Amino acid sequence: HFSGSAKFISITSLLLTWFEARTYCRQHHTDLASSFNSSDQNMLNQLLSPFNSPWFGLYRDTWKWSDGTNATDLPWAPGQPDNYGGNANCAVVYNDQFFDEPCTTMYYFFCHTNFPTRSQIMQLQVKSDGSVLDQAVQSSIFKQ
Numbered sequence: 001h002f003s004g005s006a007k008f009i010s011i012t013s014l015l016l017t018w019f020e021a022r023t024y025c026r027q028h029h030t031d032l033a034s035s036f037n038s039s040d041q042n043m044l045n046q047l048l049s050p051f052n053s054p055w056f057g058l059y060r061d062t063w064k065w066s067d068g069t070n071a072t073d074l075p076w077a078p079g080q081p082d083n084y085g086g087n088a089n090c091a092v093v094y095n096d097q098f099f100d101e102p103c104t105t106m107y108y109f110f111c112h113t114n115f116p117t118r119s120q121i122m123q124l125q126v127k128s129d130g131s132v133l134d135q136a137v138q139s140s141i142f143k144q
Helices: 018-028 038-047 135-143
Strands: 006-016 055-059 090-094 097-101 107-114
Touching: 006 018, 018 055, 018 107
Parallel strands: 055 107
Antiparallel strands: 006 107, 055 090, 090 097
């Protein structure tokens, strides 16, 4: 599942705490899924059907994403965040809304991976009497 330059990966084989999930994502991918825009949110909502309330990269330290950026204009459920029990410092998503939860609860989670970008410049010299738009000339160029 793709969104811009990021690939979101749902991990449904492991139930982990928020901190364990973040460690797993950082070791195997890039990080917990973070900094959602509306198209990211819509795409992740489509992935939610097989599992319930997954972790993503939102935590309380004046609510930030796991990549350190401040989180604003979040789609909190009514009455959320409520910091129930005084230790609901991480967030899950359920039915398009965010809920704060204790970070020690075990949930599935979303990671994201940035695609590596790679540029390669090649210089070719082709001698031909034909046009570069000619199929045979293009074939010769691609073979080099």
